[in-house]
Amino acid sequence: LAPDAAAAFTDRMDEVVRPGTSGHLRFVTPFWLLSDAYGQDPAAALLGLGGGVSERLMLPYEYDVNTPVKIAVEYGLPALAAYVLLLATGSKTATQRALIFPCLVLLMFTGGYQQFAPALFPILLIMSVARLLPEGARA
Numbered sequence: 001l002a003p004d005a006a007a008a009f010t011d012r013m014d015e016v017v018r019p020g021t022s023g024h025l026r027f028v029t030p031f032w033l034l035s036d037a038y039g040q041d042p043a044a045a046l047l048g049l050g051g052g053v054s055e056r057l058m059l060p061y062e063y064d065v066n067t068p069v070k071i072a073v074e075y076g077l078p079a080l081a082a083y084v085l086l087l088a089t090g091s092k093t094a095t096q097r098a099l100i101f102p103c104l105v106l107l108m109f110t111g112g113y114q115q116f117a118p119a120l121f122p123i124l125l126i127m128s129v130a131r132l133l134p135e136g137a138r139a
Contacts, residue, residue, distance in 0.1 A: 025062065029061065030065060036059060046076050046077065049074060050074060051074050052074065068084075071083050084108075087103070087107070088104065
């Protein structure tokens, strides 16, 4: 059983460099999308291309859009910075402050699916209900 499980894991490790695989779609194509969008319209880095555009761009490759790339393409880099700052500064308890960095890493770098409720909800749930009582309050 162990060699089969290990082989299943190691067989997928090169997906990031193979176009058409799920790893490539999640971790590489969002950055291709950013490069192509900003290359064709450099002002998009500041102003974005408009809401909903990131999922309908006609590009010569299949791509996946994750939340940070979606915000950067549709609304620009200042909006992405505001989004990250909102998540980073919106903490209230010590537990929430401890979870900010792991949640931001999960949101920004896990590649895809964060814009859909089932995957985004756990991140927001963890950040919002992690010890609901403010510091110093009694249970």
